[in-house]
Amino acid sequence: MCRWAAYRGDPLYLEELVSSPAHSLIEQSHCATRAKTATNGDGFGIAWYGDRPEPGRYRDVLPAWSDCNLKSLARQIRSPLFLAHVRAATGGGTRRDNCHPFVQGNWSFMHNGQVADFERLRRPMEAMLDDELFNARTGTTDSELLFLLALQFGLCQMPMAAMAETISFVEGLAEHVTGSALLRFTAAFSDGKALYAIRYATDSKAPTLYAAPMGNGQGYCLVSEPLNDDVDSWAEIPNGSAVTVTAAGVDVAVFQPEKRAIAKSAVIAIPA
Template identity: 40%
Template structure:
């Protein structure tokens, strides 16, 4: 499977989370503790917002730990909102178009998990993508297909409902083909202003997902940590597995849950697929 993180808050250099913490995303690419695989070396990607324009995107097919351009880029750009992903393929080719995050206009999307039995139902799922969206589908992964299905089912108007309908459609098609427990996912998506995250699997044994405690609470727990002093109170980090070993710094996203990261109105709620 994969590992990913989302950062939203005070503008920082991505290197702070990709390289400089004890169990950084780069460290997780070699030594994942909670993932389905220890190594995540089948490509990587980073997407970032830096103003009123579509997000930037940088992806590569090699292991993240050895890419000099990723290190260079993460040392020099600053962003208040970025996605980063390290990939462990579940069978689709290692190619740039299959690396996360995926981008459509102002939207970014990344995923950890799989659609079980994907190749048996891929054709039927693809045919549910809206015709105007279909030309933008570049790769061969179930993850990107899920993105365009969610867009087709209303992601841009109501992200939670769009993802719920996407999952409902996948589960309905899988059931028609006698495929059990088809959906396994942790997902992050953003329009550049808000971030939505999802943790769900059909069998209710989803991959790990965590979010950081509020900065004011972290300042009380770790008063000598200079990083917490310079971040705004609205700063949030969502990760496949915790960065570093700071007891009390992370909450686990509940099973079958979704949430919104948005200044002043963060929330978590139950997530349920919606039949279509």
């Protein structure tokens, strides 16, 4: 499982999440405490918003703890909204195109979790994409494909509804192709204005998600695990939640995708 951190509010230096805290994201890359694996060394990435609509992005396949450029960038870049991720690969090779965050237009996305039996589901999932989004796919991960499906289902117009439609589609597809569905999904995504996050799983094992105020109380961060030992300042987001962070603050709502039946004619037959 991966680890990630995201922030929205008054501009902060990226190091406030990435490298400075006692349990920073770089620290979590080799010593995570609330994940299946303590080491998240299969690459990293950051995406940040500034004066342009589209985010800047830096990714590499090195472990986050060994990349001096990451620490230097985090110390110099100041942003009101950014996403940062360290990867523990569950599928897809260790290559730059598979490192989060993924970016398309003004949207950025990062994910912690997995789609069970992804190799059996990948082709019919890709078949749902129009040509533009299909050609935008550069990596091989389930995470990138979930992001592109959400864009296909209307992420730009209705972010949470599009994510619900995406997860509902994948669940229905998995039940049709494999007879069962197992999806774990804790993700953050943004259009450069609001920060969104979802914590959800088909079982009771959704990857962790916490929230806390940051930046003199003028912003909020969302993280896979707390950045320090002040446990009272961190609120755990329940499984089955949708989080929206705007200038007005943090809103947490119930997230429960509707079950979606998949007709036989709607999918490509994949050999067992």
